[in-house]
Amino acid sequence: MAAQTEESDTAREQTKAxxxxxxxxxxxxxxxxxxxxxxxTSPKDLENLQREIASLAKRQGDLEDVVLExxxxxxxxxxxxxELTERVTSxxxxxxxxxxxRDAALEQIDGEVATVxxxxxxxxxSIPDDLLKLYDKLRGQQGGVGAAKLYARSCQGCRQELAxxxxxxxxxxxxxxxxxxxxxxxxxxxxxESGL
Numbered sequence: 400m401a402a403q404t405e406e407s408d409t410a411r412e413q414t415k416a417x418x419x420x421x422x423x424x425x426x427x428x429x430x431x432x433x434x435x436x437x438x439x440t441s442p443k444d445l446e447n448l449q450r451e452i453a454s455l456a457k458r459q460g461d462l463e464d465v466v467l468e469x470x471x472x473x474x475x476x477x478x479x480x481x482e483l484t485e486r487v488t489s490x491x492x493x494x495x496x497x498x499x500x501r502d503a504a505l506e507q508i509d510g511e512v513a514t515v516x517x518x519x520x521x522x523x524x525s526i527p528d529d530l531l532k533l534y535d536k537l538r539g540q541q542g543g544v545g546a547a548k549l550y551a552r553s554c555q556g557c558r559q560e561l562a563x564x565x566x567x568x569x570x571x572x573x574x575x576x577x578x579x580x581x582x583x584x585x586x587x588x589x590x591x592e593s594g595l
Contacts, residue, residue, distance in 0.1 A: 402479045409473035416469050420462040427455040530577060537585055546586040549578075552594040557583035570595050 430452050439445050523531055538545030547556030552566055559582045561569075569578050569589070578587045589595065 402476060402483050406473065406476035406480050409469055409476050413466065413469045413473055416462060416466045420459060420466055423455050423459045423462060427452055427459065430455065533577070534586060541583065541585055544585065546588055547580065547583070549587045549589050549593040549595075551592065554580040554583060554585065554587060556580060556585040559583070566595065569593075 430448055433439055434445070434448050434452065439448055526534075534545040536545070541556065544556055547554050549555070549561070549569070553560045557580060559580070561581070565581055569587070572578055574589075578589065579585065580587055
């Protein structure tokens, strides 16, 4: 945006400078025509007219130098605009690619969520209501994880190793007894890898 603004500003500046040169050129042409026509006969007026033509020539040269300087700045601004436009196009292409990949991943995730939700409904139907309520309550309190695997005498929910007394109580408990971690209060799922 800044580069485009600079380019348009220098374009206006160039137009103004070219108009100034054109005005000086037209005036010098008119004065030269008056001089050449012989309409001015007074030596003093001729001298003043010749001085004015010389002054206008110098002024025209100065203004043309200004036009060249402005044209160089404008060309530089145009190159900058072209470079930045190319970079914006490249970045937009990357954004479009990333957006397409994100949308594809979201579609895949939505499909997986639908599958897992159906599986959960089937499994939830076989779990006693009070245990399911406890699990849902813990899940809400524990960032979405209401049960954790007991692996090598550690709760995989809080990553804490259970005390020897807790492990002894868990060993004695019946297989269908609901066991909870003393640290995080999640339901502990016992497996052959629990280290009991």
